Amino acid sequence: MLRHRWAQIIVSLLVTAAAYHLYAVLAVPLIEPQPDLHGSSQRSVDFPADQRLQQRLQALSAFFPGRSQLIKNAKMLEIDQTTLLFQDYWNLGEGRVLVRPCLLVFDSRTSASPKWPSNLPEILILEALDGAIFQFDRPLDLRTARIGRFIAGQLLGNVVVRGENPTQDHPDFRLTTRDITVTEHRVWTNHPLELSWGKHRARGAGMEIVFRGRTPFSRGGFEQEPLNIDRFLLRHVDRLHIDLETVRSSDKPQAKGAMDSPSPPSRDEALDISCQGPLLFVPAQKTLTLEDRVELSRTQNSQSVLQLRCQQLVVTFQEAGPSNSTSAPPAETPASPDPSSVKKPIPGSSRWSIHLVRAIGRPVRIVFPTWNGELQGEDLRYDAASGAMSLGGSNGVQGKRGKDQFSALAVQCQLTSVGDIEMLAAVGPGKAQFTPTNSSQEWILTWGRSLTFTTGSNERVAALQGGVQIEAGDLGTLKAQEIWCWADAGLRATDFASLRLRRFVAQSAVELTSSQFAAQSDRLEAWIKWDNALPTQTSRASHGIRPQAVEQSAGKDDSSALMTNTGQIALRANLLRMEFAAYPGQAAELTALSADGNVVADERPQQADLHPLQLRGDHLEVTHPTRPSTIFSLTGNPAYVAGRGLALTGYQIFLDRGRNLLSVAGVGRLDIEKSAEQMIPVSAEDRVAIQWNQGMDFAGRTISFHGGVQLTSGPRRLQADALGIELEEPVILSSLSSFKGHQVRLARAIGNVYVENLELDPSGNLVARDMLRVSEISVDFLSGRVSAPGPGRFGTVRQASSLTGIFSADGVTRPVTQGQPDQGGEDNSQGNPSPKTSPNQDTGSPQANPPNQRLVMLDISFHQRLEGNIQQRQVGCYGRVKARYGGVTTWSAQCLPDDPALLGPDGMVLNCQEFTAFQIFGPGEQRPHLELVALGNVTVEAQFHTARARRLSLDESKTLLVLEGDGDVPAELYRQEFLGGPIQKTTARRIYFWYSTKTVKVDDAKSLEISRSPTVPLGG
Template identity: 25%
Template structure:
């Protein structure tokens, strides 16, 4: 609309200039000192002023422009021709008072040079004044124009018509202008009549025409003619209106291809300033298009300016060398004017308002500036402008957009938005976006690529969240014109790189965090290149390690820099790489489940490669770096993780914490706690199996385990792919290799109740099934509080030798407590089931059990001299400790009765109360604490033996028997297969 208006303004201004110049006989009268052509003066009789030769030399040319009955073709007219213009008059009548009356006159102006022998140019501009003209000269008129005074005023009477076929065949650019009764002096050309002009399909009209002239100083005093050097301004004062056909030059093309004309009107003047080549409409200027469907496009402003210019702002005028300040020069200049700039001005109370209903677009600003040459449009205002398009809108003090140069290959030009502003998409858009800034936006081309920069703490808000930064920069990619990238890129313009710098703050349902700089690189892959998918172990999540549905997961990243690589195939983006540096924290959790354990990563550098595939690799470095997932925590200087296989590898010292519900002895804990594992060598995680090596230490609140190689089997594989786990990962099995030692301490409210130690070559303990197995040589050592012997009670050589005894309950009872020491040495190994309360040690077993005076005191496993009171020594090939089946039915927590059985070359030594020492030899020895029964038996080949010595140096009493059963409660003995020997006090049963 504005483009066509500018074209029409140029044509109108050109026409008016030509009209006023030649209607007033500008060439011969206003420039009389120009040498006249001989052909011009030869037709004038110096004595009578009448043609001497009635030959019509211009008939052939004039027949091109006039009908056969036109007066110029009836009789040869008087003609004045300077090559650029021709004036034809039928006659003139000078008077003594200095007036010259012309009966009829015609002016022909030729914008382009006429060539003899060729057809007359069709673009000649023709002015007809059929009612003649009157000129007033200050010194009168002399025949032959050899003495013409200065013009004081002139008047063209009656109807005046200016017309031209212009350059194009047909009527689409034909010109016609009509007015009447034109008056002129040295300063002003004026008419109160209506002025009407039509240029092809365009027309305009108004009332009261004023053309102001510029006087010039003559080079010498004898110069004749009026002192007019050119035109200053042209104005149409009242009732200004126009209709312009838009066609294909519309600023906003209609989607239906309908192009109705534009109606232009104003309450004020139309003005053309010839010194600056500016045409202006003022006072409530209105432009309007009306469509057949009722839609309207409107522009309202207080002032509309049209700026015109030539290609090089200068005009070569040929041999005549007329100055562009003269009327003739100005006419030639105006014919070469091209559309320049359009400006629409508003005020604070009445801003410029542009409404395009056909495009759901509107603008509101103080100034609208359209530069047609560079194809640049600018909207500005002291406060802010408002632009809307299909529901999207932008606000800023200044917005400027320039179309890309023709044939540049660019699909987008340059954009500038200065000052505090904002942009948002339509509320109905499925991808709503809002962008705010305080400094401005700049879209420019750098190395052939569009680069969009947003400064002034921009805030980007989308459907899922917001992003803040000190500056945003986005490198864009444009589809090539040959169509080879139509399937590659999702749109004509697509992002290739985005950089957010300075205090970047991300807050969304899927991603949040604070970083100093973020960069996202986008790579577009051909549609036939297959990517990883969720079903194949890949991810469609927006970042790092999502499950099957990215919206189900939430991520938070804090660090210094964040680099993200994105690949796009078939318009579907996927994260392919991620780099985070600085003091970073990465957190991933479910958006819906509050019970699911989040994955938390901390360190100095996080690197992810092939994130869109099942083989995604995660590398983490730190001082140290940590990963927390499913209740488990891994800490090391460097960590390598394979997401798809849930494998992790550490070739450096580190630490792991994992939740446990049982301690390392297999006992249920009062409340869950963590097992802490440290190592000096490395760690390897494969699904549910974690292997540590190099000075491995496993700690709980009750003790620690040392080994060279520790294998931990978990209740479920550790997931690094972001999928939710229904419960915490638990410890199910421990394996220790290449030497193991352990120490466990049990406490109650009063303090320590027991200290247990163990050494083995290897051991395996399953906390689910309770099974344990170990390889010796090894030892088990225990110091614990237990109930002391009551006076008069019988000896209980194996009492309280049980790991399940409730020492806390015993300690709080009324029975006095004392420390007891147990040490078991063996060569082959250990086996059993902790759930069934059965533990066995095998191979040259040596055991000592007895009281001690401190937690640090120990007892040797081999008897040295006489045994101490309540101390028992046992040697055998297999020693089993099991909870009594009857004891499991007891509700008293202080009851921890056991069955203890020694097998294979059993030797038991100790004190027999006040009867000295005893030594028992048997194949099998058994003690049931619940039944208070003691049992010895042979193996069928060698009988059991019981040997006593009342005091040192006394003779030994020994007795053999097949089996011996003793009930402590009833003090009853029962023996079978009694052999030789005499045992003092032995019952004769």
């Protein structure tokens, strides 16, 4: 648009040349013969018949109001679309002829030529009332209707060229001057001239047009090239006024029906040019030059928006592409008697456009009055092809806007259609200073290589390169090699004082320092959201965010502001993204943060006793990090968060402190330095680690772990498909102090549950290993109740104690050979001893006991349920209970076979319906002793003993085994001293057996039998 507008300006400057081109178009067909295709140099002139003459004169009289009598008596010559009217002529000899008056009418509507300029009136009229003198190469002879070749001419007195618009489609056109001299190669006048073309105006003096080669005056008609000008000179330019709104409207094609639609309101925009020296136009070089105190001013609504002052202004043009636009043919008028001869427009007319504008001076000064700014240098160049304007000089470039200012070695910029700066590029080193209206602090920008500043409709974009530093008041200091900034202009688009930073991007060696952060990264992206409405007084202070009163009533203390009151965060990452909220007159608040690539964050706490926060991962996102409603997301391979005695590892960690939610997607691990007040079901002195494969969810009161869950705490381990923990009181994640004094109410493990506990002596030596396999288990820590549905399996491996040799013939415990198959035995376990173990395989515990240490194992399976109480130290198994007992060689043993013959001479298998175990502290005991009770069809099978009873009880502290029958069925005990020896059968209501002394006592004995049969059928 700008290049085309300059082309229109030049057309206006050359309008006088167009007028004389018009003269050539009108005069040449009359006074110069057209080329004869058959070689003749003569052409005929059409003399209308009398009746037709009167009709034509009457039609032409409408173009000459007040001169009807002159037209009525005029003589008329018609050649194509040109009509010459005169009253008389005189042959002055030597081929000269005087015509008086000289009236020429050119009607483009009747021309067969397609080359009439569409922006000129359809009818042009030239008036020289004092007449005109034409000179030909032979005397004029109108009787033969033949004329010679034109040599020279002169329009005498006042000369007026004006336009007539019967269809009102073209602006008014009027050119006035006097005494124009015309030769074959030159047209000139020394007198003043004035031009009005619609809203365009021009005034000057001393015009000269020089033609190159054969000119239109020496050619045959308008069908040839209209002008071949060598130079155009106007020795003095008083004023050249170009109406830009008219130029823009003429550039736009008019759509069908546009005449009927209301036109948009017009703007008063114009361009005024003046100079003390000449205006020179050289078409061959495509240059226009103005010299000596050149002043150019652009106005809008009578207000100046752009001013240029220099000593010399040079404009270079270039050929533009052909115009393919067409216009509708004009309507038929009385002056157009033959509609078939109406010209039809065709595409292909070429136009010129601005290529380069150069202004030279000391100084060259560009002023932008609308925003009180200016640029100053010595050499200004404007490249219309690229739309770039450059300004430089030996003293560099200085710019200012009110109190704002900057300096640089050179400046390139581009202007908008209303004269504002659209783009500005400053070559460094340079410096810029300005004070935003929303801050009392001055912003300082320095750069080493370049600064580029562009404007949109209401946006400002700045790009700084090379050792950039931005000191932005309360926002802190930013350093980088490259920085891009986006800002809003505020209430007024051209008011730099109301500039509001909206976004900035920094790259390469980025360092950001503020009261909340000390960040380093390869790239930083930040957004700033401005809000004119001030926040509530209780929700915000000038240097941070304070919790709302409603949050304090919910138990959220002031220490919940994670990065405001606890300390500064030192953050490193490959890419940082930040979002700030800014309010007029207030410090900016960090509302969102994200980091990508090798994220490392370390807290610098203000409290010495507070464990600092540490973060490691690949991607970090934090929303409202200075508020209790923080939303936190960290991903990595894996991601790691530690602090306040906790360490959390996972591929994706999510925290919503406002909704009190914490979750980890996929595989993860939680390490707790010390459990507080039974927060989890382990000792408070143990370090706890929980691992899972499919995620963790925390919702204030409940914690859920999913997929391959494993909990370890010192010598304790739990494995399950899922683990759920319910707390007595909810944990408020927005309050750091809420992590103290919370007790677990309920814990529930589901799916392939495996529990292992290792018991150590004070020296750290292993003395017992307990195992439990169930499908599900629940623990109520308030009541101590434990429950699990069947089937399940419980086992314990211990050092040989007073239990050893209960049914052994010689009192020596013999281990079961590990790896022997279970021949016909019943395996009621869940088939999931551990993801890493199987029966009789290593579980990470000691693989073998020392040679002097004897190990025994008790393996219990049940089918119905397990119930117990951890506070009362008791556990009961129900439904088809089977207990296996025997010696083992390793702590990692998982189960025992069901066949007593495979358990060794000291092994046994016990079957019953209920089996209960108690741990009881006796007087003076440091370790609890074991009491066992079996009920319901109790049978005991061993290599040397077999027993049957309704009830069996064992007291470890007394080394006493009691077998009891009922009123109908007595208790039975079968003993054999050695394999193949005699069998002793004892039957009684109650049998007491002290296995440490091999002493037997019976109550209400029924019988005592001795048999030599080596086997005794239990069913007999």
